[in-house]
Amino acid sequence: MKMTATQKILAAHCGKESVAAGDMIMADLDLVLANDITAPVAINEYRKAGCDNIFDCERVALVMDHFTPNKDIKAAEQCKMVREFAAEKDIPNFFDTGEVGVEHALLPERGMVTAGDLIIGADSHTCTYGALGAFSTGVGSTDMAVGMAYGKAWLRVPSAISFVLHGKPSKWVSGKDVILHIIGKIGVDGALYKSMEFSGDGVKNLSVDDRLCICNMAIEAGAKNGIFPVDEQTIDFLTVVGAKEPKAYYADEDDVYDDVMDIDLSQIKPCVAFPHLPENVKTFDEFGDIKIDQVVIGSCTNGRLSDFVQAAEILKGKKVAKGVRVLIIPATPKIYLDAMKLGLLEIFINAGCTVSAPTCGPCLGGHMGILAKGERCVATTNRNFVGRMGDPGSEVYLASPAVAAASALAGKIASPESMV
Amino acid sequence: MILKGTAIKYGDNVDTDVIIPARYLNTSDPKELAAHCMEDIDKDFAKKIKPGDIIVADNNFGCGSSREHAPIAIKYSGISCVVAKSFARIFYRNAINTGLPIIETDAVIENGDELEIDLSAGKITNLTKGVTDTFPPFPEFLQGIIDAGGLMNAMKTMP
Numbered sequence A: 001m002k003m004t005a006t007q008k009i010l011a012a013h014c015g016k017e018s019v020a021a022g023d024m025i026m027a028d029l030d031l032v033l034a035n036d037i038t039a040p041v042a043i044n045e046y047r048k049a050g051c052d053n054i055f056d057c058e059r060v061a062l063v064m065d066h067f068t069p070n071k072d073i074k075a076a077e078q079c080k081m082v083r084e085f086a087a088e089k090d091i092p093n094f095f096d097t098g099e100v101g102v103e104h105a106l107l108p109e110r111g112m113v114t115a116g117d118l119i120i121g122a123d124s125h126t127c128t129y130g131a132l133g134a135f136s137t138g139v140g141s142t143d144m145a146v147g148m149a150y151g152k153a154w155l156r157v158p159s160a161i162s163f164v165l166h167g168k169p170s171k172w173v174s175g176k177d178v179i180l181h182i183i184g185k186i187g188v189d190g191a192l193y194k195s196m197e198f199s200g201d202g203v204k205n206l207s208v209d210d211r212l213c214i215c216n217m218a219i220e221a222g223a224k225n226g227i228f229p230v231d232e233q234t235i236d237f238l239t240v241v242g243a244k245e246p247k248a249y250y251a252d253e254d255d256v257y258d259d260v261m262d263i264d265l266s267q268i269k270p271c272v273a274f275p276h277l278p279e280n281v282k283t284f285d286e287f288g289d290i291k292i293d294q295v296v297i298g299s300c301t302n303g304r305l306s307d308f309v310q311a312a313e314i315l316k317g318k319k320v321a322k323g324v325r326v327l328i329i330p331a332t333p334k335i336y337l338d339a340m341k342l343g344l345l346e347i348f349i350n351a352g353c354t355v356s357a358p359t360c361g362p363c364l365g366g367h368m369g370i371l372a373k374g375e376r377c378v379a380t381t382n383r384n385f386v387g388r389m390g391d392p393g394s395e396v397y398l399a400s401p402a403v404a405a406a407s408a409l410a411g412k413i414a415s416p417e418s419m420v
Numbered sequence B: 001m002i003l004k005g006t007a008i009k010y011g012d013n014v015d016t017d018v019i020i021p022a023r024y025l026n027t028s029d030p031k032e033l034a035a036h037c038m039e040d041i042d043k044d045f046a047k048k049i050k051p052g053d054i055i056v057a058d059n060n061f062g063c064g065s066s067r068e069h070a071p072i073a074i075k076y077s078g079i080s081c082v083v084a085k086s087f088a089r090i091f092y093r094n095a096i097n098t099g100l101p102i103i104e105t106d107a108v109i110e111n112g113d114e115l116e117i118d119l120s121a122g123k124i125t126n127l128t129k130g131v132t133d134t135f136p137p138f139p140e141f142l143q144g145i146i147d148a149g150g151l152m153n154a155m156k157t158m159p
């Protein structure tokens, strides 16, 4: 039976020759993840059910990245509970303070994810790892509790939409513009319950960072997962970070898909998702002046080194517009250090930006950079729902690091082309 | 099981950030979560609902984050069931795993309509409009989880 790449990974993890869309399976897990918000609920469920066993201590990751460094007493208590659990169960992959980074940047960087893996995480952006040829998907805390105890998860086998990428994106177009462009076309439920499988000769023109950003936002189209084919760039990345031996899976043929969309990367323009849905995507010829109060460059979507290299190219030797608060949040300690070594942090600070320790922080309206009523922010994050970054009357505009940096200089939403 | 209550109607894409805003996720206490349920789109939600009331929505209910706090907040606010044209997938599994009844149907329902839902027979009756619709049962596998009272319990008996 013909299968998609995703279906092949699922079949391999439930001991079946083949699976078909709609099948319910119990799959074996390679890695289970939770953060400081979802782990406490999972631990409660785990304890309530009288569980004691952890299926494999090495394959559980607990990342304290959301409300950390602890933003208040309750957040501190949540982290403490997870910290004690990790110690009790001898879970080595517990990441806190100096070691912590935003989970979906941290795990790939530490070599904890490889092609062909099946990963669940109690965080919706767990779908990020599809960039490396893994099946990964976001689940809830009860799934996480079951995953920790049994190393298993129930899954409904998804059908898929194929996105065939051609051509090369232009200078200021990044993975963020590609995924916003796609979500703008298919909508926030355009891939509901389905896989988004990417392929085509354009894949080689997207860096691993671009692919991580694209798969990160698959959930913003309602998808179960996003997945890229494994190529030389993937293998190089996995080798450098010291990941396990990769297993590459490829879809059988185009006719395994519900739908096929051709995307010409060379035609994509820098774009912005307007409040309050990631599907409200506009290019710069479609709107006028929109004044802003804040810019955030960071998150699991765009907090990687290449994102800061792009932003620094625009901000170098300049000053951010008066009255605009600009936050730079490297997603992991390593990215922070690399950005420092490259002199990027100096460029940002001289331009008038604030540089923060790795955290999710403002991305989910947690802390550090919360918006007041009526304020507008251009953010490289992935969600612009009502109240996502603060007051329900504030607004978040989603864009690439290049657009965010250009906007920081202009004091209004600006295209990178107009600022360099 | 038969559920009866008044419809509280919302539109498309009700996301988890409005169901329970992240600023309240520094707790996992169900009662505290319930106190802030839906407050960013419906300020008086917690005050106005009566036990048994039913949330009704259009497409993609529960889109956004994986926070299980969302179905928990809804359940502990006294809502007996969520009825929508479609659900976002993580919300869907979280509802099943935590035992919040959910139904996918295209039935026409307005705010304030009185509803009666027979979960096992797959019937939803709009008492105000006098119309009964059917909805497909859950796949057997999921019904097993529901019958066991949630995933943690179901796992104990699974092979």
Ligand code: SF4
Pocket (backbone or CB within 6 Å): A066, A102, A103, A104, A123, A125, A299, A300, A301, A359, A360, A363, A364, A381, A382
């Ligand atoms: S950076 Fe934002 S989207 Fe990513 S894991 Fe943190 S809160 Fe979630």
